Amino acid sequence: MSEIILKLENITKVYSNGVVANKDINIEFGKGEIHSVVGENGAGKSTLMKIIFANEKQTTGNIYYNGEKINYHSSLEAIKNGIGMVYQHFMLIPSFTVAQNIILGAEPIKGGLFLDKKQGVEITQELAKKYNFDIDVNAKVQDLTVSAKQKVEILKTLYRDAKVIILDEPTAVLTPQETEALFEQLLYFKELGHTIIFISHKLNEVKQISDKITVISNGETKGTFDCDDVSIDQLTELIIGRKLENTFDVHKEEVEKKPLLTVKDLSFKESGVYKVDNISFTVDSGEILGIAGVQGNGQEELVKMITGLLPQDSGIVEINGKDVSNFGIKTRRDSGLSYVPEDRMVDGVAAAASVSENLISTYYSSDEISGKFFMKDKNIINLSKDLIKRFYIRTRDENSRVDSLSGGNIQKVVVAREWKTSPLIMVAEQPTRGIDVGSARYIHEELIQMRNDGKGILLISADLNEVMSLSDRLLVMYDGKIVGHFDDVSKITENELGLYMLGTKKQSEDELRRAVHE
């Protein structure tokens, strides 16, 4: 058995609002092992990691690092001693460049006094290259996509040369290719004797990369397993306490076809380069149109133009037959649009507001919520309770602040709200990002139900499994253009899709034109 580098002994954590997030947790992490921690949303994984990283303090219990009992007062101390962490929610400074963010707190110094900017840029460039992350180190973080931000977070931790690397759902927004690249890196680190603690809801990834797997449920450990001793099905059962059917009901009901979202010749140019290049497609009632693609190929901009958060340079957006090209998001929402945004913490919630305040933000002026001036508190409470139950949002009550929820539960708040607006067309960007297998299944079922009820759904996801199993039709985006359109998703393989996503293959104009329904 390998040497123990980190040992948790009877860790219990009670948050100030009285939530018991961890109960008597005992785990041993070996040197040079990849150790996954899995569990439902709100099980207490992030909390436990924050405790190791000295970002939260355990209420009782001890941590031993290299055999010594440690009691760090801040994460800075943890970093100094070789513990690094990539948070589930980004901790980057938006107005700083990628390079500045990465070297922050450990900047190269010139002449003993001044920051060496140039060297900082060079170091980060090298770092990115070494780990095969394609990223512009001079870009400002606020302009990056979510997956790019994730890469910056990972690089930041790698830069500090941590002996123990904690990764809290690093792959939630990465594409399979990017995940592969990251895994290669992790394996390399493991060779070098680093310990990696890995959190993910994607159990196939967990199975693929781990040596050990610890399951946490309701704040308690259900045991640590050798990866080879447990199957994905067993893990699922340990995590959600029940079996999950491998296939689920995606049957389609025929509904009257009617275009709900039409996009015509949509383009967006940034510093002279087309980010979105002349894109046209239609989403009909009763269908889920998926968009696959490596992140950063124009999907974000396309979605922002459809939802009205970004003015298009040219082209037309129609929602339910109404031209909304020149209107903002309010008008579009009023016309029947709802939108699950990519970055839940930036757009999706007001973190310091309560769960119920977050659950009504997109339809607060409806009759159900508001009279002429006053809000109907009773209705808000009832409706919140209902949504909390329906979407398994784990929270103390509807008055808890959203930032006291776990990442996956925050995501559920966003999805529940957008579902509740009873949209005609839902634009769902990574709708199950960070959501555990059980709840993800539920959300998928809700999406399918919506489709069968005659709604339209535009699904954008880095999770190929998700787009392929839910979509009725599929578009592939590469370099701002649509390069593939598939009427029957069951006829394509993941590999083939990959070729389109990487721009190696492209369909003819004729084939692509079918994406538009006249």
Add this chain to the structure above:
Amino acid sequence: MSKQDIKTLKKIKWTDDKPFSFLQLIASLFIALIVTFVVLLIVSDKPTKDFVDLLTYPLQSKFFFGYVLIKMVPLCFAGLATLLYFKSGLFNLSTEGIFYICGVFCTIVAVNENFMTGNSFVDSSLAIIIPGLLGGLIALGPGILKAKYNTGEMVISLMLNSILFGIGFYIVKTFLAVEGITGNASAPFIESAKLNIIIKGTQVHSGFILMLIAVIAVYILLYKTTLGYQIRMTGLNKNFARYSGMSATGLILIVHFLAGFLGAAGSSIELLGIYKRFSWTMLPGLGFTGALMTMLGKNHPIGVLIAAFGISYLRASAQLLANSSAVIDVKLISLVEVVLTLLISSQYFLRNWRNKKLIKEEITHE
């Protein structure tokens, strides 16, 4: 008290957010007073007496206590105006200048026979509402700049304060000042415009009631109306508000207008309540004091009311004692204010205590 009542009383959990805030407030106050005492120990030759005086002087007569109550009125209005800004995420300190210039507007109305009807209700209302509306309109200036060009409201509001003071003082000197009085003071306000005394034997005027109404109105606005909901959400996360379909432009304008109105009304009420004539020759310092009230009041209208009372109590006490004690003056109170602000705005104060208590409770519950 019924058994039920006793039970719910017992059930107050000091570790819950609101009781905890309250506890924090009391503890902060306690520490601030200890600091004051230590300072008195150093500077005073009869520290205990001075200290006791400072704490109890306003309680020694009805008149003194009344003085505390009227002195809290402008503090509270300034606090409410600033609260509106802060809640919507704007760091605007223009209440300062608005307070001054709207005092001037109020004077223009209240010394002019032509505006007055003789009915005291109508006249007071006019002398409060007209400057109030003007104050709202002035505040719209930075509001429009913010909404249209996203200018930094902090800097703009500080510049605006100087400008408003300049204009106001010019109006006073050239149009309002009467001869025969030292300094620049206006003619006396017409009797019917002044606010009535509501408690005999004190100076407490009907403006005190207006203040209470304003507190309740702001509370309802913020927490019970759709508008308030939008204001709060915008203040917490602008992106989220936009994404949800709220219009920031409209909100920014409304908030500026309301805050301007509140500041101006506070100014007029102060003037018509306790002054005979307009004689301010300086900015009142209420921009920062307003911010102080919101901070001490934990960003809540009721909190602002309590903070205004507390600060007014200490300031009034110091003012009243200034003649009889060699060391006590309003500057000493600034010290208390600073200590209080530091403690109350610190997230860490008492946190360890709370954590320990929680552990005990939760673990034994299990």
